[in-house]
Each structure stands twice: as C-alpha cells, then as structure tokens.
Amino acid sequence: MSFPLTWLYAPGDRPQVVRKALASGADVVIVDLEDAVAPERKAYALDATVDLLSDPHPLPVHVRIHSMRDIPPLASLPGLGGFRVPKVAHATDIRRIAELVPGVPLYPLLETALAVEHAYAIAGAHPAVHGIALGEADLRADLGVREDGGLDWPRSRIVVAARAAALPPPAQSVHPDVRDLESLAASCARGRDLGFLGRAAIHPRQLPIIEQAYLPTPDEVAAAEEVVKAAETESGALALPDGRFVDAAVVEGARRVLTLAARREE
Template sequence: MTGHGTPVPPLTWLYVPGDRPEMVAKALGCGADVVIVDLEDAVAPDRKEYARAATAELLADQVTAAPDAVPVHVRVHGEDDVRALAGLPGLSGFRLPKITHAVSVHHVAAVAPDVPLYPLLESALAIEHAYSIATAHHDVRGIALGEADLRADLGVREDAGLDWPRSRAVVAARAAALPPPAQSVFPDVRDLDGLWASCVRGRGLGLLGRAAIHPRQLETIERAFRPTAEEIEAAEQIVAASAVEAGALALPDGRFVDAAVVASARRTLAIAGRS
C-alpha cells in the first residue's frame, strides 16, 4: 500500500511448468510479483497427474503460505485440478483457461468458493463476452487475454491485430471495477527489444504489467510498465492539489482534473513506489 492507501499492483507474472517443481522453487525467488504454476499447456498429457500432485505438495508447504511469500496462482487444466488444490494454504488464485461464458466461472466458483479467479479470454467468443465474464462472480479478481490461442482463432499475424481485443479487455475490466489486465506472454525469450516494444504498445492501450515465460524477461517488463520521471512529477502535482481541494480542480498550469484523474495519479505513484 502507498501512503494514500492505493494498492500496489503487480507488474510481473511468471509462468512455470507444474511438472518441474525444481523450476517452481527457483521461480519463487527470482523477483516476479506473482508465480503462475501451469498445469495446462506447459504440461504433457502423461505428466498431468504428477504435476497436480507436485503442485499440491508445494501449496501445502507453510513457506508458500507465509504472509510475505510470493503469491502463487495455478493455471488449471480441469475440474480435477480445482478440486485437488482448492483450500490449500499456499494458493493465491486460479487462472482459468479458455473461458467463453460466465457459466464456466460460476461452476469453478461453486467447486472452489472464496478462491480468487482470473479467467483467460482466448477466443473471439470470449472477447465478445468479456464483460459478462468479468462480472460473473464476486470471486473474479481480474481478467487477461491468452494471446497465442486468440491469434490462432482470429487468424492474426501482426501484433497490431490484437489492439482491439486488448482494448476490449481493458474496457471490460474497468467497467467491472477490476484492475487493468496484464499483457499476455511474449514468446521469444531472447528478443528483449521486441518484448520492450510490445510492452510499450500494450501499456499505451491501458494494459498493466505482463506475464513472462522466463526470468530474463522480468526486468524488461518491469521497466516498460514503470512510470517515467515526467509521469511521476505530473502525478505528484495532481495528488498534492487534490489534498488541498476536493472535487474537480485546476492545476497551476491551467489543466482541470477530476476524481478519475486523481485516482489514476495515485496508481501511478503506487507503481513508482514499488520496492
């Protein structure tokens, strides 16, 4: 939290295969804000049961359940994963792949009550239903895109072809009073320049933070989504002015700002103040 009570949002989300517990252990100490143990695409069919058991062992460990532990989310493969992992002390949330309708979210929430849920929108149908999915249940704490499947579904090759689905997810999340969605993974772990450019584009569309598939991507993502010195200075001016005058107010340079702009400025300072 900041001094203004604004939550500090995560910027980096690191995916790790669930059948590689040694990699998961390393990921917990690599500096990501959230570690996502993947039981879906990253695990071969004949390794699913082992991955589930290894993840259950991890989440039962008191180390992952400690107040200062890195939050651990699990991208589940099906209901068996949900039933096996719900209620374990180290679980911070479920990532729900290939969600297309609100009813699917309701089903998971019924099986795993009070577990934070993060539906992934990975098809044209999911994008069309983005708001109903985002508001499906009070346990939904965020939405995000699954861009690899979405690209295939839409036949999109260029990054710009995802601008509208990304914007649709941003609008749906905001309308549902959820945090801005994090950007989906960048598949080439060696191309940090390409990752940077893609992050800058996503940030311009209103996305906040990004999922990674390798620790070497984390620093680039962090830098790309941190506010610039100019943005911090502007936010400080807005917050300072709001402390003196409530409601719509005028800044010394003649700009008028309202409550929504003040809230955005507080979020900027929260991100800037991350340790």
C-alpha cells in the same frame, strides 16, 4: 493497494523450476498445469503442485488448471493464491467454478472470439473474479491473425471490460521469444499505451524488462505529484497551476502512478 507487474509462468511438472520462479523476484508465480505440461505428465504435475502448495509462500502462487479435475485437490491448500482458468467463454463457466471453491480468487483467460465478445459478462460474473486476461496464442489462431496489430481491438476490449467491472487493469499476455528483449520492451510500451498494467512472462530474464516498461517515468511521477497535491487542498474539479482542470478519475490515476513509483524505492 499494490499493483503486480510481473507474473511468471513455471511448468507444474518441473518443481525445481517452480522453486526458482519463487525466488526470481516476480510479483506472482503461475504454476502451469495446462500448455506447459505434456499429457503423459499431467498427473505428476498435479501431485507436485499439491506438494508445493501444502505450505504457504511469501508471494501469491496461482495455478493455471488443465481441467476441472485439478480443482478439488488444490482448492483448500494454504499455498494457493488463485486459479487461472483457461478457455473461459461464458459467464456461467466461471460461476460454476466459483461455487465449487468459495473464497478462492479466479482469473479467467479469454482465448476465443466468443470469449472476447463476452468479456464484460465474464469480468463481472462473480465476486470471485479478481482479474481477466487474454490467452493470445489461442486467440490469434482462432481469429487467423498474422500481424501483432491485429489483436489491438481484443486487447482494448478486455481493458475496457475489466475497468467496467471494477477489476484491476489486465496484464499483457506472454511474449514468446525469450531472447528478443528489444521486441519485448517495444511490445510492453504498446501494451501500456492500450491500458494494460504489467505482463506475464515465461522466463526470469523477461522480468526486469517488463517492470521497467511499466514503471512511471520521472516526468509522469512529477505530474502525478502535482495532481495529488492539488487534490489534497481542493475539492471537486481541480485547477492546476498551468490552467488544466482534472477530476476524480485523473486523481485516482495519479495516485496509482505514485504507488507504482514507490517500487523503485523498495
């Protein structure tokens, strides 16, 4: 199993920017038909995205829709990798879309206090849900949060909800200041501590910072190798040479560390 670490947004009304995003090295490109596109350019953005996705691409291309009207022209295109669905507040919101587009992966964005309260129900609403994430700009406004630490509880909430619903760990929301890479690195380190895996970006210069922050350190790789080696020779609870006992969940986490470490060799 591969674990995407970088998810790059590109505005749907700027096809040349989208094509640069496809060549940026991001793991996933998200064509944005919502906040990044002015109202008078929504129709053009949709048409341009239909044209782009008429052919398959070597990496997943998701579309953050603006409204339900965006779905029918895009749903059956060979280049579509999934829909990012903004402002989901109830499980019924995502079930309705899943019934319209069977087989298309869906990624609900939770952007209000109500959505966070319903996080687990949304995460488990339908097999088409492949992941959840926060929309932090809108959530911050909804909650009236001024300091970044005020979002730690909602962040932890969706990490737990994703895990409980057997989904991959969520990716962090975007860091809006594309010039302040030092703050981006610090924010990624905090996100990793909270259980996120990877991050959405709005500029290619952010991608290497995100990837570096989420790749395991040499010490983490060595510890994971020790756990996996023990798991291959024993069953049940494992005793490591230093006397620590680890169980199946720890072994699973160690294998994920080694999968991520393999990216350095690619």
